[in-house]
Amino acid sequence: MPVARSSNVVLAVVCLVSWGAAPTMAQSGDPLAVGRKMLAEDNPGELWIEQGKTLFHQKRGPKSASLEQCNFGLGPGKLDGATTQLPRYFPDTDRVQDLESRLVTCMVQLQGFNHDDLVKRAISPAGSNGSDVEALALYITSRSNGMKMNVSLSHPKEQEMYKVGEYLFFRRSGQTDFACVQCHGAADKRIRLQDLIHMTSKQGVQEVVSTWPAYRGAHFVVRTMQWRLYDCFWQMRLPELKYASETSIALTTYLHYQGNGAVVKVPGFKR
Amino acid sequence: MKKTWLKWAALGTPALIAAGCATYPDQATTRQIAEKMVSEDFSAPMPTLLKRLVQDRSQQICSKIGDAKLTQAEAAEVVELARASIQYPQSGKLVGDWKAGDKLAHDGAGDRIQFGILEKRKENGGLCQNCHALAPGEINVGNVGPSLTGYGLQRGNSEAVAKLTYERIYNGWAYAPCSNMPRLGATGHLTPEQITHMVAYLIDPQSPINRKQ
Numbered sequence: 001m002p003v004a005r006s007s008n009v010v011l012a013v014v015c016l017v018s019w020g021a022a023p024t025m026a027q028s029g030d031p032l033a034v035g036r037k038m039l040a041e042d043n044p045g046e047l048w049i050e051q052g053k054t055l056f057h058q059k060r061g062p063k064s065a066s067l068e069q070c071n072f073g074l075g076p077g078k079l080d081g082a083t084t085q086l087p088r089y090f091p092d093t094d095r096v097q098d099l100e101s102r103l104v105t106c107m108v109q110l111q112g113f114n115h116d117d118l119v120k121r122a123i124s125p126a127g128s129n130g131s132d133v134e135a136l137a138l139y140i141t142s143r144s145n146g147m148k149m150n151v152s153l154s155h156p157k158e159q160e161m162y163k164v165g166e167y168l169f170f171r172r173s174g175q176t177d178f179a180c181v182q183c184h185g186a187a188d189k190r191i192r193l194q195d196l197i198h199m200t201s202k203q204g205v206q207e208v209v210s211t212w213p214a215y216r217g218a219h220f221v222v223r224t225m226q227w228r229l230y231d232c233f234w235q236m237r238l239p240e241l242k243y244a245s246e247t248s249i250a251l252t253t254y255l256h257y258q259g260n261g262a263v264v265k266v267p268g269f270k271r
Numbered sequence: 272m273k274k275t276w277l278k279w280a281a282l283g284t285p286a287l288i289a290a291g292c293a294t295y296p297d298q299a300t301t302r303q304i305a306e307k308m309v310s311e312d313f314s315a316p317m318p319t320l321l322k323r324l325v326q327d328r329s330q331q332i333c334s335k336i337g338d339a340k341l342t343q344a345e346a347a348e349v350v351e352l353a354r355a356s357i358q359y360p361q362s363g364k365l366v367g368d369w370k371a372g373d374k375l376a377h378d379g380a381g382d383r384i385q386f387g388i389l390e391k392r393k394e395n396g397g398l399c400q401n402c403h404a405l406a407p408g409e410i411n412v413g414n415v416g417p418s419l420t421g422y423g424l425q426r427g428n429s430e431a432v433a434k435l436t437y438e439r440i441y442n443g444w445a446y447a448p449c450s451n452m453p454r455l456g457a458t459g460h461l462t463p464e465q466i467t468h469m470v471a472y473l474i475d476p477q478s479p480i481n482r483k484q
Contacts, residue, residue: 164305172330174323175458245312
């Protein structure tokens with residue numbers, strides 16, 4: 001790491017000399033990183049874990065049932081390590097599902113919640129107390145903390161979702177001509193002062209797959225992977241990505257499979 | 272002889288099937304499934320806004336997966352389409368007001384869709400600050416694109432520079448096919464008049480971007 005850093009400095013000096021003009025901060029990294037690190041050490045997102053645990057065991061919804069019978073792939077109610085294998089193919093729905101779409105399936109089937117209502121409220125307003133789905137997603141993912149991501153593509157539908165996700169990652173459209181890769185295809189890039197994760201590198205993609213759900217400082221709530229994807233499409237000036245849609249699951253499958261081996265550590269902390 | 276052939280066929284068929292399965296889905300199938308998903312998985316307050324998801328020919332060519340490179344013919348087609356797309360302001364004046372351009376360069380809003388509402392403003396922001404270093408000393412700037420600090424100092428403000436700058440903002444793919452730079456004029460994100468202001472911001476000697484450090 002120090003070697004890489006010093007070569008960056010050399011590069012930076014070369015660039016400064018050859019361009020004659022360079023932004024003051026571009027090469028010296030993110031000046032907010034120190035503050036972010038301090039906040040991450042005392043992550044307010046932890047509070048959502050307890051809330052999610054309570055919601056998981058409580059009898060709720062029109063059917064007055066808990067989520068204890070929900071099968072995230074390892075069997076009903078088996079949560080330890082479950083999200084390390086997601087997204088995966090589920091025979092009962094005959095779909096590849098990520099954590100959040102599976103959660104919605106269970107809340108509809110076991111608890112009797114209305115699908116459209118759930119989806120509409122899944123992403124909470126900034127500054128609110130967060131949604132049930134957000135808290136549940138964090139709690140369930142936290143039960144994989146310390147374990148390695150291990151997504152399989154053994155089912156043809158999983159393979160299909162992976163390839164489709166890859167296609168979508170590079171698919172440019174809209175008035176900004178952006179696909180994901182325009183911002184996430186190179187190292188050490190920023191939009192204004194915000195670091196962009198280099199998702200075509202192993203290290204970058206592993207950071208992505210191991211840190212969501214995360215506490216988002218600017219919104220004062222816990223955000224999920226579904227939100228992250230939704231928000232990117234918003235900035236790209238594209239229409240609104242539907243919650244737990246096939247497109248979102250395809251992109252998540254693509255990223256999660258590549259991130260295999262990453263150790264889950266949630267809640268992450270984002271600016 | 273015949274037996275050997277049979278033996279190879281018996282061994283080879285499963286191998287071929289396995290190879291076929293390993294590469295499933297092929298490119299055409301992947302594309303078909305993905306495009307169907309895109310057409311179903313987004314919502315917008317007005318149906319016309321869903322057209323934003325539909326790729327034009329250049330976007331299709333420029334969506335290479337992984338490290339796949341453009342062929343020469345593809346690059347030439349993108350350049351040709353880009354050249355044909357460029358429209359100039361009715362006034363014919365390519366250099367507008369650098370102050371208006373400064374404001375635009377630091378404006379990243381406009382035309383986004385959230386909670387079923389289109390962010391409608393008098394005009395869209397120019398988005399420059401998101402990706403480019405601008406005036407010397409500005410800290411809150413991105414680095415996805417090259418630094419524009421001192422753009423005019425390095426190039427001057429001749430008519431040729433003004434025209435090149437205008438065209439590179441309107442549709443940069445005329446010079447760098449499939450680059451990360453959005454085709455801000457060609458896609459309709461900015462108007463020709465807005466682009467003239469951004470040209471002025473970049474090349475006018477009075478513009479803060481050309482302040483000597």
